[in-house]
Structure formats: structure tokens, C-alpha cells
Amino acid sequence: MKIKSIELKNFRNYEACTVEFNPYINIFIGQNAQGKTNLLEAIYILSMSKSFKTKVVEELIFFESDFAKIQGDIVTHDKNMNLEVVLSRLGKKAFINRTEIKKTSDYVGYLNVVLFIPEDLMLIKGSPRLRRKLMDMEISKISPIYMYNLNKYNKLLKERNKYLKLLHDSHKGADEYLEVLSEQMAEIQVSLMKKRMEFVELLNDISVKMYDYIALHKENLKIEYKTHYKDMSYECILDKYRQNYQKDILFGQTNNGIHKDDIMMFLNDKDAVTYASQGQQRSIVLALKIGLLELIKKEIGEYPILLLDDVLSELDDVRKTKLLNLIQDKVQTFITSTSIDGIHHHVIDVAKKIVIENGHVKGEDNGRK
Structure with missing residues (x-):
């Protein structure tokens, strides 16, 4: 390309x-x-x-x-x-x-394209939102269906949060419409989470090798997808929504879902967010970006x-x-x-x-x- x-x-x-x-x-x-x-x-x-x-x-x-x-x-x-x-x-x-x-x-x-800007050096110690954005953006490039489903999920999330605030302000409890929104979001989440898991596993396989080369074989990198669910089944996701109905209405927002997930990074099995030095952080980000080049090449057949x-x-x-x-x-x-x-x-x-x-x-x- x-x-x-x-x-x-x-x-x-x-x-x-x-x-x-x-x-x-x-x-x-x-x-x-x-x-x-x-x-x-x-x-x-x-x-x-x-x-x-x-x-x-x-x-x-x-x-x-x-x-x-x-x-x-x-x-x-x-x-x-x-x-x-x-x-x-x-x-x-x-x-x-x-x-x-x-x-x-x-x-x-x-x-x-893969973009590398100075702000990306915050990927390690910055907000989980930055790492979710990286995931969503890179998967969307190689999977139009993921982009379509993600946009659909975000629209449902916006609608659900709007309805939760309405329930909160009117002092009402969970009802049939909240259940319908939760069912729709749970169904879409199954597909999105599986794609995220596949992406992070592949990125881990490639980036680990890149980091080993960049860091002169001194440390071991590991990347994992972090979700708040025991499994990625529709039943588990929907059950989690139902458990949180009261809490969601109280705060007027959806407190669980893929919009809360993260990518975890470890150096020698220690959390990189807490223990990685500035130099190690830069090496991790560099390994991630080069890893993305190789991942996309693997998926679409060209760099x-x-x-x-x-x-x-x-x-x-x-x-x-x-x-x-x-x-x-x-x-x-x-x-x-x-x-x-x-x-x-x-x-x-x-x-x-x-x-x-x-x-x-x-x-x-x-x-x-």
C-alpha cells in the first residue's frame, strides 16, 4: 500500500x-x-x-x-x-x-495508516479511554462490520444513558424499555468483545517480539484484554446489566459495558502502568506501533x-x-x-x-x- x-x-x-x-x-x-x-x-x-x-x-x-x-x-x-x-x-x-x-x-x-504522535507516549500511563480508542480505531480499519457494530453500540449507549436519567428524574425503577435496550446492547457486545479479544491476542504475539528486539532482550512484555465480565456470553453480559439496574438509574449512566474495558500491559509480569520507567514506556509504545504495522500486514496482506x-x-x-x-x-x-x-x-x-x-x-x- x-x-x-x-x-x-x-x-x-x-x-x-x-x-x-x-x-x-x-x-x-x-x-x-x-x-x-x-x-x-x-x-x-x-x-x-x-x-x-x-x-x-x-x-x-x-x-x-x-x-x-x-x-x-x-x-x-x-x-x-x-x-x-x-x-x-x-x-x-x-x-x-x-x-x-x-x-x-x-x-x-x-x-x-498507523499514526504515531508524541501524545501516544501517554498510552501506558494515560486514561483507559486512550487504549480503548486505539483498539477501536485499529480494528475498524480492518473490519468494517466492527465499525458498524461499534457505532450501533455507541448510539444505544447514548439512548440508554438518556433513558436512565429520565428514570432517575422521575423516580421510577427499571421497566420494559430499559430491558430492551440492555438486550440489544448485550447482543452487540458479544461480537465486539470477541473481536477485541482476537485483536489484543494477535497484537500481543507480534508486539512481544518487537519489544524484545527494541529492549535488547532484557525484559518480557505481555498485553492482555481486560473486561469486567466472567465470560463473553450474551447471558453473562445481560445478567450484569440487570444486576446494575438500580445503580445505573441512581447515577443516570451505564456503569458496565465495553466502554469500560481496557488493555493491560505487563513487564516481567508487573503492571507497566505502575512499574515501567519512562524509557520502558517509550519502548512499549514503539513496540505497539510497529506491532500494528505487522498486524495489519497479516490481516490485509500489505503494510x-x-x-x-x-x-x-x-x-x-x-x-x-x-x-x-x-x-x-x-x-x-x-x-x-x-x-x-x-x-x-x-x-x-x-x-x-x-x-x-x-x-x-x-x-x-x-x-x-
Whole structure:
């Protein structure tokens, strides 16, 4: 999977821009606030039809323009395709080969990306919500049915919470409608939890090997899916809802479900959240991200694209070298950086360097062969 070129119109600080890419390593170089991350964000939107930085569409549109357009030519499974996302104050539209795609789940997956940003270093000690988001986002890329079911679950959860507040305010107990909502959510959860379990088990198998390489065989990593249910059967999940009816009504919210699950990480059988050093945390996150590349490759038959937003500056020389070794000649990668001085690696030498200044491409260097 590769992206050959991208064309931007009225996107962020790019009024008009077209860039062709190297099939392996591309580095966007420039000072802060010039548009490096915006270009990376455009690639992400082309993949996911949404930004990783904002939910406000107006922020993505060039000053006083009516719309923004991102268009890219990609190659996937040896087929050339054209993807396009148009953003306006009325919403967004996505196109594949000039044909509009109405459902997000039918669009996502043609251009797969793995994003690595400095905030990801909080994955270990940050909120469980961050780890759930990672799970849901990565599974959705390779399973449209998971995305469909997750959206359905979230709508039911919103409706159930709204109804719980109504019951609380009216001083009423559980009734038939609450039971119906609980039954529907339990049914969907069975499928979602099984997919999450499969995903985490596969990610564990791959990431453990990656961590062993990055950490120089000094520690053992283990990743587990944490759920609050004894088993993943419909009966067990529904029974848990019923047990919590009174508590849910009291607090006006659903207190159990997949929206409370987590990913647990252990180093030498000790909880990484409590015991991992900062360096170990960075190694775990790096192993997870590389693990995701390999997992997606295993699932769809080709590597996704890797987006690294100012991550190299966050890693020490050893981890930097390990990362570059693992992606060399395999994964098309896009890197943003204010400078690559001092990074000595063949991957950097042969990379295409694209200099960005105030929303314009000011220079390109295809690297040494």
C-alpha cells in the first residue's frame, strides 16, 4: 500500500498544493507552524475521512474559503485508486474513483495508516479511554462490520444513558424499555468483545517480539484484554446489566459495558502502568506501533502507511535506530521534523526530503541512492 501523490485545495494553510511521494520514506522539514503536520493530517483524513487533531470542520478550511479538498492517488494490492475527501461547513463527502461513498465504513480501509504522535507516549500511563480508542480505531480499519457494530453500540449507549436519567428524574425503577435496550446492547457486545479479544491476542504475539528486539532482550512484555465480565456470553453480559439496574438509574449512566474495558500491559509480569520507567514506556509504545504495522500486514496482506509526527525528536538514539531498522525498505513512511541533523541512518540518507514553508513546498531532495 502506497500513496503516490496528494493534492490539497483550501486545506488548513494550503491554498493549493500538489506533492509526489517516495514509495518508502518521506520527510517533511520546516520550522514550527509552517504546515508539516497539516500535510500529515491530510494523509490521515484521506485514510479515515476525519482528522486526528480536531472535530471542528471549519478549522480545516483555508481562510474565508467555502470548502477544502484532499485528493490522493494510491496503490493498493497492485491496483491504482483515487481517493478524495471534500470538507465544507455542511459536512464532508468521500469519494473512491470519483464515486461518492455514503457510509464511512464503506470508505475506511482502502488507505490504511498507523499514526504515531508524541501524545501516544501517554498510552501506558494515560486514561483507559486512550487504549480503548486505539483498539477501536485499529480494528475498524480492518473490519468494517466492527465499525458498524461499534457505532450501533455507541448510539444505544447514548439512548440508554438518556433513558436512565429520565428514570432517575422521575423516580421510577427499571421497566420494559430499559430491558430492551440492555438486550440489544448485550447482543452487540458479544461480537465486539470477541473481536477485541482476537485483536489484543494477535497484537500481543507480534508486539512481544518487537519489544524484545527494541529492549535488547532484557525484559518480557505481555498485553492482555481486560473486561469486567466472567465470560463473553450474551447471558453473562445481560445478567450484569440487570444486576446494575438500580445503580445505573441512581447515577443516570451505564456503569458496565465495553466502554469500560481496557488493555493491560505487563513487564516481567508487573503492571507497566505502575512499574515501567519512562524509557520502558517509550519502548512499549514503539513496540505497539510497529506491532500494528505487522498486524495489519497479516490481516490485509500489505503494510499500511506509517505517519510519524515529530516522534524522532522524542526518541533516544537507540530507539530511533531500532524504529528505522524495522521500517527500512518495507513501509511507506511520512515523518515531520524541524531538522534531521544528527540522525545518521541509511533510511534518512535515501529519504525524500520535502521542505515546507508557510503552506508551500519550497524544496525537494530525493535523497542519496
